[in-house]
């Protein structure tokens with residue numbers, strides 16, 4: 001504590017100051033002993049010490065002095081150094097002076113002159129220790145206060161940070177809820193348990209399918225899907241997802257009211273970290289419109305038959321297939337006799353109706369999976385179907401010609417009869433005809449059709465050389 005503390009002694013009598021110096025000097029190691037005779041300089045001295053960083057823990061002051069009395073001096077010092085312990089010395093006690101010193105200078109002790117040396121020394125020792133103890137406690141209190149304030153600041157900061165984070169979380173939750181709502185309303189979603197039971201369906205899926213949540217929740221999804229797909233596809237789906245892989249493809253689903261809709265469907269397993277499959281999520285995209293557009297582009301809109309665009313593709317594919325299976329095919333070109341005259345006389349709407357009726361007749365008559373019917377333009381149609389031999393082809397062609405006439409569609413300019421008829425060219429395709437050219441087949445059928453027209457219409461003409469054994473031109 002060297003240099004930090006000073007004990008100040010004030011007395012107007014030099015001999016008293018000398019006694020104090022002798023008695024106290026060296027008694028408090030490291031503490032400066034300040035002696036002051038002119039009490040008018042007391043405040044300036046204390047202020048100077050404090051300014052130099054020296055505290056004044058103890059002030060000893062005479063009571064009877066010229067100018068100011070000791071109680072006034074101590075009161076003035078107390079205002080500068082409130083914690084200082086003040087001790088008043090006097091030979092002529094005055095109750096008033098002591099009271100003032102107690103009240104205004106926080107008097108620590110009053111000592112009568114002449115004093116007892118040890119009593120004075122012990123008193124000052126006690127005062128010094130009391131001051132230091134109080135200062136220590138104050139410093140500790142201050143440190144505690146600062147620590148506490150720091151903690152409170154941190155708590156306030158964390159509270160504010162938490163409040164902000166909480167507000168952000170609430171906002172994020174609100175947005176997630178909003179997005180989930182949008183997904184629920186817009187996306188066809190279905191969740192399936194590990195056991196295959198439907199556990200969730202979106203509003204959008206309910207709306208599209210016409211089923212309610214209650215209808216769908218708890219259903220066995222795989223059974224439901226099986227009715228919408230083929231066994232092969234179903235096996236493919238289950239094999240993939242059971243391996244933890246995603247499956248996607250197109251499936252035709254049925255609505256509650258019996259309508260169908262095409263969906264591009266993705267079925268993903270919900271796999272947890274250790275690879276266990278917890279369930280599955282199916283997301284469907286309604287592609288019915290896209291399918292309809294696709295169908296339109298290969299379908300003749302008037303008759304619903306395949307159009308010319310599909311004609312070439314199917315023809316080539318079927319001939320290749322027939323060649324592999326060593327089966328014969330019949331390729332027929334047919335058209336409506338005197339159709340231009342019919343259109344001119346009955347109008348185009350009636351003409352269209354006739355074409356539609358003929359289209360229906362062809363669809364009904366050639367409905368095996370291996371039969372193909374086309375409208376290739378105007379009143380011109382084409383047929384492709386497998387046959388065993390020339391006799392079967394001839395019988396089929398003859399039946400069709402007869403059937404059309406039997407429709408008894410009135411034709412004022414019909415020739416040979418009063419009803420609408422057709423003419424046909426039938427080109428048999430032998431699977432052994434290796435160097436077969438599609439254009440050539442078409443041209444030949446067209447030539448045969450022309451011959452049928454020339455020979456009087458309402459008939460067919462067949463190329464009868466095709467089924468001869470290969471190599472026997």
Ligand SMILES: [Mg+2]
Pocket residue numbers: 011012013062063064065
């Ligand atoms: Mg005196």
